[in-house]
Amino acid sequence: MQNDQHEHFFERVYAVARCxxxxxxxxxxxxxxxxxxxxxxxxxxxxxxxxxxxxxxxxAHRVVNRNGQLSGKQHFGGGEVMRNLLESEGVEVVDDAxxxxxxxxxDPASLG
DNA sequence: TTGCTGACCGACG
DNA sequence: CCGTCGGCCAGCA
Numbered sequence: 073m074q075n076d077q078h079e080h081f082f083e084r085v086y087a088v089a090r091c092x093x094x095x096x097x098x099x100x101x102x103x104x105x106x107x108x109x110x111x112x113x114x115x116x117x118x119x120x121x122x123x124x125x126x127x128x129x130x131x132a133h134r135v136v137n138r139n140g141q142l143s144g145k146q147h148f149g150g151g152e153v154m155r156n157l158l159e160s161e162g163v164e165v166v167d168d169a170x171x172x173x174x175x176x177x178x179d180p181a182s183l184g
Numbered sequence: 185t186t187g188c189t190g191a192c193c194g195a196c197g
Numbered sequence: 198c199c200g201t202c203g204g205c206c207a208g209c210a
Binding site for chain 2: 099100101104110111112113114115116117118119120121132135136137138142143144145146147148
Binding site for chain 1: 206
């Protein structure tokens with residue numbers, strides 16, 4: 073127990089994810105970079121995988137990969153769940169990818 | 185304990 | 198442009 077940071081890691085991930093504005097999206101890598109662990113983008117994905125177990129909801133559907141692709145849609149029960157969530161927020165999805173990704177992209181660094 | 189698998193990313197040939 | 202590889206680190210057999 074040298075550090076509890078690994079414990080905070082998931083918490084931080086969730087905290088950042090909850091800050092993603094309605095109608096915006098970000099990437100696993102962007103969150104990882106913001107947390108200072110640029111190489112741990114996969115862990116962000118893993119955190120999202122577990123996020124549905126939390127008491128407080130996490131907008132995991134607003135997190136996509138660096139290409140804007142809905143790489144995690146299979147974890148929303150498969151089908152069109154993730155896409156529907158995004159489109160209900162005004163984010164157009166075509167061929168499992170966010171349309172106008174750059175315009176919808178939200179950088180965690182903008183938190184300050 | 186070892187080894188492998190991920191909702192990833194960047195570098196290399 | 199495409200495939201491949203290493204790094205990251207938590208969980209599981």
